[in-house]
Amino acid sequence: MPQEVYSNFSIRKLSILDKDGKADEKLLPKLSPAQLKEIYTHMVLARTLDEKILKLQRQGRIGTYSPGLGQEAIPIGSAYATQKQDWSVQSFREHGMMIVRGVPLLNIMLYFGGDERNAKYPVDNILPNSVPVGSQTLHAAGIAMGIQYKQKDAVAIAYFGDGGTSEGDFHEALNFAGTLNLPCVFICQNNQWAISVPRKSQTHAETIAQKAIAYGIEGIQVDGNDVLAVYAATQEALARARTGKGPTLIECVTYRMGDHTTADDATRYRSPEEVQYWRERDPLLRMQKYLLAQGMLSPQLDEQIKNESTAKVEAAVLQYEQFPAPSVDDIFDYHYKQTPADLEAQKKELHAFLDTIKPLGNEGEK
Amino acid sequence: MTKMNMVQALNSALMLEMESNKDVVVLGEDVGVDGGVFRVTEGLQSKYGKQRVIDTPLAESGIIGTSIGMAIYGLKPVAEVQFSGFIYPAFNQIVSHAARIRNRTRGKYASGIVVRTPCSGGVKALEHHSESTEAFFIHTPGLKVVMPASPYDAKGLLAAAIRDPDPVIFFEPLKLYRAYKEEVPEEAYTIPLGKAKVVQEGSDVTLIAWGSMVKTCQEALQLNAQNEKYSIELIDLRTLSPLDWPAVHKSVQKTGRCVIVQEAPKTLGLGAEIAARLAEEDLLSLKSPIVRVTGFDTMMPYFKLENYYIPSPERVLHGVKKAMQF
Numbered sequence A: 001m002p003q004e005v006y007s008n009f010s011i012r013k014l015s016i017l018d019k020d021g022k023a024d025e026k027l028l029p030k031l032s033p034a035q036l037k038e039i040y041t042h043m044v045l046a047r048t049l050d051e052k053i054l055k056l057q058r059q060g061r062i063g064t065y066s067p068g069l070g071q072e073a074i075p076i077g078s079a080y081a082t083q084k085q086d087w088s089v090q091s092f093r094e095h096g097m098m099i100v101r102g103v104p105l106l107n108i109m110l111y112f113g114g115d116e117r118n119a120k121y122p123v124d125n126i127l128p129n130s131v132p133v134g135s136q137t138l139h140a141a142g143i144a145m146g147i148q149y150k151q152k153d154a155v156a157i158a159y160f161g162d163g164g165t166s167e168g169d170f171h172e173a174l175n176f177a178g179t180l181n182l183p184c185v186f187i188c189q190n191n192q193w194a195i196s197v198p199r200k201s202q203t204h205a206e207t208i209a210q211k212a213i214a215y216g217i218e219g220i221q222v223d224g225n226d227v228l229a230v231y232a233a234t235q236e237a238l239a240r241a242r243t244g245k246g247p248t249l250i251e252c253v254t255y256r257m258g259d260h261t262t263a264d265d266a267t268r269y270r271s272p273e274e275v276q277y278w279r280e281r282d283p284l285l286r287m288q289k290y291l292l293a294q295g296m297l298s299p300q301l302d303e304q305i306k307n308e309s310t311a312k313v314e315a316a317v318l319q320y321e322q323f324p325a326p327s328v329d330d331i332f333d334y335h336y337k338q339t340p341a342d343l344e345a346q347k348k349e350l351h352a353f354l355d356t357i358k359p360l361g362n363e364g365e366k
Numbered sequence B: 001m002t003k004m005n006m007v008q009a010l011n012s013a014l015m016l017e018m019e020s021n022k023d024v025v026v027l028g029e030d031v032g033v034d035g036g037v038f039r040v041t042e043g044l045q046s047k048y049g050k051q052r053v054i055d056t057p058l059a060e061s062g063i064i065g066t067s068i069g070m071a072i073y074g075l076k077p078v079a080e081v082q083f084s085g086f087i088y089p090a091f092n093q094i095v096s097h098a099a100r101i102r103n104r105t106r107g108k109y110a111s112g113i114v115v116r117t118p119c120s121g122g123v124k125a126l127e128h129h130s131e132s133t134e135a136f137f138i139h140t141p142g143l144k145v146v147m148p149a150s151p152y153d154a155k156g157l158l159a160a161a162i163r164d165p166d167p168v169i170f171f172e173p174l175k176l177y178r179a180y181k182e183e184v185p186e187e188a189y190t191i192p193l194g195k196a197k198v199v200q201e202g203s204d205v206t207l208i209a210w211g212s213m214v215k216t217c218q219e220a221l222q223l224n225a226q227n228e229k230y231s232i233e234l235i236d237l238r239t240l241s242p243l244d245w246p247a248v249h250k251s252v253q254k255t256g257r258c259v260i261v262q263e264a265p266k267t268l269g270l271g272a273e274i275a276a277r278l279a280e281e282d283l284l285s286l287k288s289p290i291v292r293v294t295g296f297d298t299m300m301p302y303f304k305l306e307n308y309y310i311p312s313p314e315r316v317l318h319g320v321k322k323a324m325q326f
């Protein structure tokens, strides 16, 4: 037997809006001017919220925060393509997705304020933040198994970072999704860094998208700072999943404009030139330029959108800071459907102790 | 001697052990260029190079699994798991392989890895960043488990862990990382694993703690000095497995009372083992029932309520009173 080429593979790359906001007309997704403005408004709100929480953190008014600065196009563009019955399984940098799907800003702030009441969202089909990197990808696959079993018209979307692709769970999730042909979309926010570790130290592969090939599923790389490209790629992947054609891995190439979290100092490991390169590719400015050029946005309207965002965020901050302190009972009451007697006894014991002392001087209330 | 906080003391131990043993390698997430998210490995990569201080892909099972392989081959890996709440992807490697390879090969191969990992709460961290998971590892035969409570001990215990032939899970209470400085020798030294320390002598009641609870107990001692003035003997276990049972036994023989303080959930924590051991061997020396002051059998709450979960000096003293007033 001679040696022969078994097969050749290729990976698509999609970009619609260039860095100056000029669009490739042929590739434009079908979105009305109102929808385009809505997407932009979501992006402005996400950015405003991010900047505000960063300020609150510096003032000690909220805990450690993972900003989504510069990555807004990904959670927003992808969430904008979803329908109500679809599931969003997030990591910890998808505040934009929550904004689009109607999670109140208050809930987002409560999470970073160390308040366990944050994740009882008033909207459905969104899982809470998942901090153990990569682990949530399997939950999306599992939800997709449920959707498949019940023959529902829905898709599960998993979000994760470039670092997340190194965890074993990522491999298992894509493998399950591929072998079971699940209605699932895997969205990688490749922001070039996992804390201080660069993307090239996570995988020797040229792209993350090409990993799809090994699982026998569809893969595509998109410009993650182009909200229209993210929307279009997600739309296509969702349609594929809905029609029984299986899962897709979407690698969104972007950049973490901020520190990893407020506990990090990115100047220790990356250059200002690199940051500057990406600043010129800001997803928000790009969309703004596009809308201005199309006449869908005027400087006045832009100003109005920004003012409304600031007002919304300020209102949420007020709500957050006036939110009543949690009860110590909250430590115990949600572990089981019915709290076991032993645990009830521990709660009583804590109360009995607290009755003997003055308040501890922290936020909790009996 | 120079004043060091726990981060500096740990860093000093790593520097010195890498200097004296060329087989020591450090690996983990962000341990190289960034010097670790808590800066414990700061400066190691610039001094010893990228081959000995490795920024790995983000994969705990990978970090520990390859460490086991390196150790079998003869290297001395000191792996960092960024927070003990993220050790679970590596749990399989630790329990199924690191802990077992010596026994399975009748001593032909061993996996003398050191797994450094920050633990415990009290700094208002995000969820999964404040866990006290020592019991899983104490419960695993074949592992040693260490948790220092002071800069001086941290340096000596880490050096001992690195020189130890067996796998050591080395917990670093992150609340103590920068809590205070104390005199620490600049040169290398070790503190033997498996040996507890009597922090303060006393005759009424034995108070047993480890990790950041030692400092909490010291604060309780100060409260006690103002009020009840019981004579409290405080023991810092330092090594959790193997347990320094003779130290516990000797102290309780003397005092006849025992209060165990642990931040971890109550059920099946190390405190339960100590209480069982006392019931087996020292029951007739006890003047009052053993008291446990612990976290609850719940998730570590998010930080708004963490101070109600973590034993406070007041709660420790409450436990001491319970033992004394029986």
Ligand SMILES: Cc1ncc(C[n+]2csc(CCOP(=O)(O)OP(=O)(O)O)c2C)c(N)n1
Residues within 6 Å of the ligand: A093, A131, A132, A133, A134, A160, A161, A162, A163, A164, A165, A189, A191, A193, A194, A195, A256, A260, B029, B058, B060, B082, B086, B089
């Ligand atoms: C299993 C696990 N290991 C380590 C961590 C600590 N950690 C939090 S985020 C992070 C980097 C994540 O990088 P990436 O997946 O690229 O996401 P990004 O932060 O860039 O959005 C690390 C190491 C964690 N949360 N979970």
Ligand SMILES: [Mg+2]
Residues within 6 Å of the ligand: A161, A162, A163, A189, A190, A191, A192, A193, A194, A195
């Ligand atoms: Mg990343």
